[in-house]
Amino acid sequence: MEVIIRSDADAASLLVARMVAKEIRANPSIVLGLATGQTMERVYALLVQMHKKEKLDFSLCRTFNLDEYVGLGTKDSGSYRFYMKHHLFDHVNIDPRNTHLPDGKSADLDKECERYEKVIERNGGIDLQLLGIGKAGHIGFNEPLSALRSRTRVKALSPTTLNQNAAMFGGSDKVPQRAITMGVGTILECRKCILLATGDSKANIIAKAVEGPITSMISATALQLHRKCTVVVDEEAASKLQATDYYRWIFDNEPEWQDYRT
Numbered sequence: 001m002e003v004i005i006r007s008d009a010d011a012a013s014l015l016v017a018r019m020v021a022k023e024i025r026a027n028p029s030i031v032l033g034l035a036t037g038q039t040m041e042r043v044y045a046l047l048v049q050m051h052k053k054e055k056l057d058f059s060l061c062r063t064f065n066l067d068e069y070v071g072l073g074t075k076d077s078g079s080y081r082f083y084m085k086h087h088l089f090d091h092v093n094i095d096p097r098n099t100h101l102p103d104g105k106s107a108d109l110d111k112e113c114e115r116y117e118k119v120i121e122r123n124g125g126i127d128l129q130l131l132g133i134g135k136a137g138h139i140g141f142n143e144p145l146s147a148l149r150s151r152t153r154v155k156a157l158s159p160t161t162l163n164q165n166a167a168m169f170g171g172s173d174k175v176p177q178r179a180i181t182m183g184v185g186t187i188l189e190c191r192k193c194i195l196l197a198t199g200d201s202k203a204n205i206i207a208k209a210v211e212g213p214i215t216s217m218i219s220a221t222a223l224q225l226h227r228k229c230t231v232v233v234d235e236e237a238a239s240k241l242q243a244t245d246y247y248r249w250i251f252d253n254e255p256e257w258q259d260y261r262t
């Protein structure tokens with residue numbers, strides 16, 4: 001795991017967008033894993049800008065989202081399909097047939113979860129997975145006690161998550177209680193991943209996820225087992241981390257990050 005600290009949310013989002021763009025340019029038929037949430041909105045806006053101004057080409061990209069609410073359809077404004085169309089898909093040249101999310105309205109949810117895993121596999125697995133982090137430390141909707149080897153399945157949302165997502169639905173009682181989510185095990189199979197967290201409300205959980213012990217109570221700690229995970233944070237989200245001087249030294253000196261220093 002590597003940690004990159006940028007001055008603010010805009011700088012952190014720009015770094016992530018540049019990392020994603022670089023991967024797309026190196027491999028135009030890349031399989032991207034996508035995340036939702038407010039943090040990602042800036043990244044998608046920047047990718048749209050790069051598509052429009054720098055001809056970043058999504059025509060061959062394939063995408064798989066981490067999760068979708070159970071019971072919400074594609075036209076529902078609370079659904080993650082709606083979010084993705086609104087923030088990214090409708091503004092770039094991606095082929096809608098190459099964009100995948102679990103079907104939250106499936107009549108057989110278990111079968112839908114199995115199908116989703118198989119489609120990921122048929123596409124050769126995820127090359128680059130984007131991740132946000134919930135306030136209780138979830139990745140996707142892998143709530144506390146999600147097995148570290150879990151696969152795509154239905155999860156009941158925790159009270160912390162229901163509260164966190166309440167604003168989007170006009171109250172925590174209106175947030176769907178369940179979601180289909182890639183499992184922690186599914187996520188760990190991606191070739192590379194980038195977790196983005198910004199703002200002081202994420203400082204405590206980032207310190208636990210990055211520097212704390214691995215525990216299924218905080219699914220993001222499982223990323224410590226991943227062979228190529230980059231955590232990008234702003235100063236606020238980094239404020240409870242211990243080894244910040246070391247993280248900064250790596251970013252300022254290691255050749256891998258040279259292109260991103262300017």
Ligand code: GLP
Pocket residue numbers: 035036037038039040066067131132133134138139140141161165
């Ligand atoms: C939802 C998503 C997560 C995401 C989280 C962060 O719960 N299922 O994948 O990480 O939101 O949200 P935000 O960026 O709004 O803090």
